Amino acid sequence: MNYKSIKDPIEITYTVERSKFIGNIAKTNSVDEAQKFIKQISQMYNNATHNCWAYKVHEGGREIANYSDNNEPSGTAGKPIYGVIEKFGLLNVTIVVTRYFGGVKLGIRGLIDAYSKTAEDVVKASKVVTYEKVFIYEAKCDYSNFSFIQNLMQKQNNFKIIKQNFSDEVYFIFEVLEDNKEDVLSLIKNKVYKLNLVGNSEGTL
Structure with a gap:
């Protein structure tokens, strides 16, 4: 099976209206690997306001996907991150976007844009390859x-x-x-x- 994923795990930072967004990405070949990566990043940034995530893996002969807003307003974080995974046609990948709130509310549209941009930037920084x-x-x-x-x-x-x-x-x-x-x-x-x-x-x- 040929599929597209990212080459290397990497971290990037994006700041908007004093909120800092930290994007982390890794190649994960199973739900267990995805969950371990999410836990690792969440523990690394356990003082952050939110650790939102999405993954998509091929396991047991089928594709499995999941995402979480981690207490951001529904649909503003996990789904936009997953949308980036779909946009690039990726598989066996997990993205975690950490947010440190900077005191200025971004609104629904602002949150969607910020999480999407952070996820897209970390994919581009890692480089997409075909396995x-x-x-x-x-x-x-x-x-x-x-x-x-x-x-x-x-x-x-x-x-x-x-x-x-x-x-x-x-x-x-x-x-x-x-x-x-x-x-x-x-x-x-x-x-x-x-x-x-x-x-x-x-x-x-």
Whole structure:
């Protein structure tokens, strides 16, 4: 399954009418991870006026989403934050926006705009990337064929060698995206005399 999420957890700050909004974002792969991240940020800023949040994850074969206004007026915080997740088409992500009230009421429209802007700014600061299923293989070949494989990797940029060991032969481990797997394997299968699938994960290569 390919999906868009953010690359790195990051924090940004936005100030409007003396209220300080702090946006935090993280890649979370389950409801449990999302809840732990929300708890972590809420504890970090436990003296804040509000810690509002939204998440969307893929778990158990379905998409699960939730959000909270954390005592802000209904619909002014959690839903706008979730709206940003939807706007960018993100999955497996959690955003927490912390507010320190600055003494000036922002009104319904002002709150919606402030929470939306903070959430959008933290998404943009983190960078959106596409995650794909990555297969990990181990292989052995001679030196001349390893040179061919290295040149192929540099030219096509659709697989990546993550470990290599040189002796009388070359042992190496490489990652390849699911969409590129058949093409890469067909190109190198006659160049190696050992090729085993050792696992899979997700990544961006």
